[in-house]
Amino acid sequence: MHCPTILFVLVLCGFALSNQTCPFNNGGNSSTPSQPDPDLDAKRTIGFLGTGDQWADVEIPYDTNDKNGNETKLEGTIKQLYLLKQQNRHLKTLLSVGGYTFSHSWYLILHNETCRSTFASSAVTLMYNIGLDGPDYDYESINSTDQAAQFVDLLNKTRTQLNTYKNVTFPFLLNFDAPAGPSRYKLLDIKGMDPFLDFWTFMAFDYVGSWTIPLYAGHAQNLYCSNDNLSTPFDTNTSIEYYISQGIAASKINISNPLYGHAFQNTNGPRTLFYRTRNRDWNKTGSIWDYKHLPLTKNTTIYENEDLVLSWSYDNDTGTMISYDTPKIARRKVRYVMNEGLGGAAWWQLVGIRKGQIV
Numbered sequence: 001m002h003c004p005t006i007l008f009v010l011v012l013c014g015f016a017l018s019n020q021t022c023p024f025n026n027g028g029n030s031s032t033p034s035q036p037d038p039d040l041d042a043k044r045t046i047g048f049l050g051t052g053d054q055w056a057d058v059e060i061p062y063d064t065n066d067k068n069g070n071e072t073k074l075e076g077t078i079k080q081l082y083l084l085k086q087q088n089r090h091l092k093t094l095l096s097v098g099g100y101t102f103s104h105s106w107y108l109i110l111h112n113e114t115c116r117s118t119f120a121s122s123a124v125t126l127m128y129n130i131g132l133d134g135p136d137y138d139y140e141s142i143n144s145t146d147q148a149a150q151f152v153d154l155l156n157k158t159r160t161q162l163n164t165y166k167n168v169t170f171p172f173l174l175n176f177d178a179p180a181g182p183s184r185y186k187l188l189d190i191k192g193m194d195p196f197l198d199f200w201t202f203m204a205f206d207y208v209g210s211w212t213i214p215l216y217a218g219h220a221q222n223l224y225c226s227n228d229n230l231s232t233p234f235d236t237n238t239s240i241e242y243y244i245s246q247g248i249a250a251s252k253i254n255i256s257n258p259l260y261g262h263a264f265q266n267t268n269g270p271r272t273l274f275y276r277t278r279n280r281d282w283n284k285t286g287s288i289w290d291y292k293h294l295p296l297t298k299n300t301t302i303y304e305n306e307d308l309v310l311s312w313s314y315d316n317d318t319g320t321m322i323s324y325d326t327p328k329i330a331r332r333k334v335r336y337v338m339n340e341g342l343g344g345a346a347w348w349q350l351v352g353i354r355k356g357q358i359v
């Protein structure tokens, strides 16, 4: 058996810094937001992505093309990141590996010890060779306690590899993208993982979407828990409190937020049935609209619930509900991060906003 090499590479930049923005998105086109809103002066992360089929290959082409269909070389972007880091000495960049689509590759890597070792050393070598600050693992589907133990071992091996770089002045960072579903996070060996991690990035989005069964329109990123489990089956606060209850320092937890909305069509709004549609910005999954396209029509009414900290739009002409964060709701989430003493917040992803638009 060969260790799988299919990997999804996502570089996160801007962690652990204030008032910094990163001029990248996943379309290969730059976009630099203007000065941040002082109310949102929390730590920021802005990401972009590409794919790789050869782990050791630095010249990984992006899987997303620009408007002319041109491919952008990762090398070019990495170079730009490097230049940006020279100007902003606090900027940290991470090499992210994984993602929902690649869950099966994770399974193959994790269940074989040789593969775990190879993986840890190749991830760290690549990260070092392209001048980034550390690896970031995104595996959202740990499905057994055996696999949870294997994951701890992978983090251990990765940290050991990172520690071999004694010549590096600033310590490397190791991040884990933490799942939001209780059925997933309750399987994690959180206490076992924590000593090897610098921070945890909690994915506070996609709670419901076009895949939801039964087909009730609902809220995909509400902060607090409501009694209505038809429209709000999950919430951020309950999950964050769970991670903290396992002994993780609040300051090591970041919250990742969406710059997009989930649409439910042919519905009367939250708690009511909807029918699936194929209209969307993103091709692969669900009915997803970038923030910059919202609200979709002038006749849309926007609702904000400040108790549960959620917002959505509803267009009565087309019967479309979209669950997304308005600026007011995003600010409330930043306040939550500050009040709870969490590490910071991230927004996924920069391509979702217009040039100059404040997140």
Ligand SMILES: *[C@@H]1O[C@H](CO)[C@@H](O)[C@H](O)[C@H]1NC(C)=O
Pocket: 001, 002, 003, 112, 113, 114, 115
């Ligand atoms: C683990 O992977 C290595 C390298 O591909 C292979 O030689 C070995 O047979 C595998 N072990 C098991 C138990 O599958």
Ligand SMILES: *[C@@H]1O[C@H](CO)[C@@H](O)[C@H](O)[C@H]1NC(C)=O
Pocket: 029, 030, 066, 067, 068, 355
């Ligand atoms: C990048 O975006 C700017 C502003 O939207 C646009 O003028 C420019 O043509 C784009 N560049 C490419 C290569 O698409």
Ligand SMILES: *[C@@H]1O[C@H](CO)[C@@H](O)[C@H](O)[C@H]1NC(C)=O
Pocket: 018, 019, 038, 041
């Ligand atoms: C961030 O920017 C705001 C407004 O420009 C400023 O008040 C604040 O001091 C800045 N914070 C840091 C850490 O530079």
Ligand SMILES: *[C@@H]1O[C@H](CO)[C@@H](O)[C@H](O)[C@H]1NC(C)=O
Pocket: 103, 104, 107, 143, 144
């Ligand atoms: C976990 O997922 C893998 C494939 O991704 C599967 O082979 C395995 O049986 C699953 N284990 C459990 C306990 O569901």
Ligand SMILES: *[C@@H]1O[C@H](CO)[C@@H](O)[C@H](O)[C@H]1NC(C)=O
Pocket: 156, 157
């Ligand atoms: C990490 O791995 C080393 C070497 O295999 C082992 O001695 C140590 O016990 C591991 N640490 C944890 C916390 O599992």
Ligand SMILES: *[C@@H]1O[C@H](CO)[C@@H](O)[C@H](O)[C@H]1NC(C)=O
Pocket: 164, 165, 166, 167, 168
């Ligand atoms: C730093 O250490 C690593 C691992 O030991 C080594 O591969 C690399 O060449 C060293 N870099 C420098 C600049 O000495």
Ligand SMILES: *[C@@H]1O[C@H](CO)[C@@H](O)[C@H](O)[C@H]1NC(C)=O
Pocket: 229, 230, 233
């Ligand atoms: C919603 O809550 C009701 C009452 O507590 C419970 O009976 C039902 O199973 C829950 N439904 C879901 C999908 O969790």
Ligand SMILES: *[C@@H]1O[C@H](CO)[C@@H](O)[C@H](O)[C@H]1NC(C)=O
Pocket: 224, 225, 237, 238, 241
């Ligand atoms: C946040 O979650 C904790 C733990 O579940 C709970 O005790 C607390 O009441 C929640 N806060 C709100 C405002 O719902």
Ligand SMILES: *[C@@H]1O[C@H](CO)[C@@H](O)[C@H](O)[C@H]1NC(C)=O
Pocket: 298, 299, 317
């Ligand atoms: C907006 O809604 C009103 C009342 O439902 C309707 O008369 C009007 O045609 C709608 N406008 C558009 C642009 O859809």
Ligand SMILES: *[C@@H]1O[C@H](CO)[C@@H](O)[C@H](O)[C@H]1NC(C)=O
Pocket: 268, 269, 314, 316
């Ligand atoms: C949508 O429009 C219909 C007819 O005008 C009205 O009865 C209904 O209350 C409206 N629904 C919402 C959610 O505004």
Ligand SMILES: CC(=O)N[C@H]1CO[C@H](CO)[C@@H](O)[C@@H]1O
Pocket: 068, 069, 070
């Ligand atoms: C910026 C860039 O490389 N643009 C190229 C994109 O592809 C078209 C068609 O192949 C070329 O004409 C452009 O020069």
Ligand SMILES: CC(=O)N[C@H]1CO[C@H](CO)[C@@H](O)[C@@H]1O
Pocket: 280, 281, 282, 283
């Ligand atoms: C295969 C496919 O559906 N491609 C579509 C992805 O989305 C873009 C932008 O909406 C379309 O132009 C493509 O046709």
